[in-house]
Amino acid sequence: EIVLTQSPATLSLSPGERATLSCRASQSVSSYLAWYQQKPGQAPRLLIYDASNRATGIPARFSGSGSGTDFTLTISSLEPEDFAVYYCQQRSNWPPAYTFGQGTKLEIK
Amino acid sequence: EVQLVQSGAEVKKPGATVKISCKVSGYTFTDYYMHWVQQAPGKGLEWMGLVDPEDGETIYAEKFQGRVTITADTSTDTAYMELSSLRSEDTAVYYCATGYYYYYYMDVWGKGTTVTVSS
Numbered sequence: 001e002i003v004l005t006q007s008p009a010t011l012s013l014s015p016g017e018r019a020t021l022s023c024r025a026s027q028s029v030s031s032y033l034a035w036y037q038q039k040p041g042q043a044p045r046l047l048i049y050d051a052s053n054r055a056t057g058i059p060a061r062f063s064g065s066g067s068g069t070d071f072t073l074t075i076s077s078l079e080p081e082d083f084a085v086y087y088c089q090q091r092s093n094w095p096p097a098y099t100f101g102q103g104t105k106l107e108i109k
Numbered sequence: 110e111v112q113l114v115q116s117g118a119e120v121k122k123p124g125a126t127v128k129i130s131c132k133v134s135g136y137t138f139t140d141y142y143m144h145w146v147q148q149a150p151g152k153g154l155e156w157m158g159l160v161d162p163e164d165g166e167t168i169y170a171e172k173f174q175g176r177v178t179i180t181a182d183t184s185t186d187t188a189y190m191e192l193s194s195l196r197s198e199d200t201a202v203y204y205c206a207t208g209y210y211y212y213y214y215m216d217v218w219g220k221g222t223t224v225t226v227s228s
Contacts, residue, residue, distance in 0.1 A: 001171060032213070034214045034215075036154075036215075038154075043204055043206075043218035043219065043220060043221060044146075044154065044204075044206075044215070044218060045218075046211065046214055046215060046216040049211045049213075049216075055210070055211065055216060056210060085153075087153065087154055089154075089156075089214070089215075091213050091214070096168050097156070097168065097170060097171075098144070098156040098159075098170075099156060099170075100146075100153060100154040100155065100156060101153075102153045103153045103154070
């Protein structure tokens, strides 16, 4: 089973600052990686798919990069509504499975 | 509008079985996988498995193999997730999700169903 490790566990920043979140896979997932945002009491929302493609309606300040085992989600300039928990997720073809990272909490400093 | 409407909250005793439903509307049910995701209180997301409503084929996460059954009823456009031998650690919110816009990912989610396991 592929394990995703996210870092840091918590990131404390101020609005307007740049956020960089990391996700590392225990083995290569090619570019089959997504990022989700979750706010308290809400279902997750897909932000990025296939490592670097923004989902429909996602602001341009969100960007994803990486391939293989190392991935990054960058938020170029934090807005108040961006403070939430972020998860990475991979899909593997064999064995067919999906896994999530443990999450990074982005909190207001 | 694409929607996933989940059944209501459940309270179960340890050892019991729970079955949650997820009714879809706004798209062709058989065209997209349906995933189920568990989230325990204050914890992260855990993928449980998926069903292909086209043929009923399922894939389960190792952690839940043997205790979870995911099915799809194409006559009512409804997916189900059944979890047996419940224990306190199964207390969680359970989400259904599908990849309507982005096939291999989860871009449309239900609102979640809370399951509480308590004696």
